[in-house]
Amino acid sequence: MLFEVKRAALDPQLLIDHVRKDESGAVALFSGVVRNENLGRRVLYLEYDAYPEMAESVMRGIAEEVMGRWPITDVAIQHRTGRLEIGETSLLVAVSAPHRKEAFEACHALVDRFKEVVPVWKKEVWEGGEEWIEGEAVSRSG
Amino acid sequence: MKAKVRLFARLSELAGTREAEVELGEGLTAGGVYQALCRRYPALSGLNGSIRYAVNGEYAEPERRVGEGDELALIPPVSGGSHAV
Numbered sequence: 001m002l003f004e005v006k007r008a009a010l011d012p013q014l015l016i017d018h019v020r021k022d023e024s025g026a027v028a029l030f031s032g033v034v035r036n037e038n039l040g041r042r043v044l045y046l047e048y049d050a051y052p053e054m055a056e057s058v059m060r061g062i063a064e065e066v067m068g069r070w071p072i073t074d075v076a077i078q079h080r081t082g083r084l085e086i087g088e089t090s091l092l093v094a095v096s097a098p099h100r101k102e103a104f105e106a107c108h109a110l111v112d113r114f115k116e117v118v119p120v121w122k123k124e125v126w127e128g129g130e131e132w133i134e135g136e137a138v139s140r141s142g
Numbered sequence: 143m144k145a146k147v148r149l150f151a152r153l154s155e156l157a158g159t160r161e162a163e164v165e166l167g168e169g170l171t172a173g174g175v176y177q178a179l180c181r182r183y184p185a186l187s188g189l190n191g192s193i194r195y196a197v198n199g200e201y202a203e204p205e206r207r208v209g210e211g212d213e214l215a216l217i218p219p220v221s222g223g224s225h226a227v
Binding site: 049050051053054057115116117118119120121122123132133134 | 148
């Protein structure tokens with residue numbers, strides 16, 4: 001297992017290699033990437049903040065939850081912090097399993113849980129303003 | 143008795159700092175530390191409906207006692223992961 005919050009660019013191949021075991025027939029990899037639009041606004045870049053020590057332990061907790069529900073062989077999660085440009089990868093979740101169904105389902109569940117509980121935040125910066133995006137709701141700090 | 147408080151994202155911008163030290167009175171709770179911080183940083187006021195607390199890196203209820211050497215974090219609603227995909 002691997003759980004990491006880091007400033008440097010993320011490398012998907014590293015996570016794939018990390019989770020693949022000889023009993024794995026499937027590796028599912030999710031990449032969250034920065035897109036150029038949100039709520040009709042033209043996004044210039046995102047700024048991510050995190051509580052890294054807690055984020056890593058909460059990631060371990062959600063991975064253990066998911067390993068209790070699906071027969072998967074390994075999990076790795078990384079999230080970046082700092083300024084990320086359009087097209088850059090903010091989140092990688094890799095799951096290996098004997099078969100594809102468990103790998104897909106567990107990966108999907110991990111990404112959903114990540115967004116609910118892992119202490120990572122993003123600020124969206126667009127032309128003429130910026131705003132911390134909080135949960136599903138949009139805050140009014142900008 | 144002192145505890146360290148960590149602030150993130152919008153809360154750190156509102157307070158203008160990512161860390162603070164709070165003198166602990168008898169029986170001070172996570173929620174009580176937040177109230178004490180609001181007196182020091184009024185811009186933090188009015189957020190108790192949305193923030194969560196963590197003590198020493200684990201989510202905690204507002205009633206959780208905070209002791210000497212504890213690290214309390216004020217956690218705004220999380221928004222990490224992918225960009226609203």
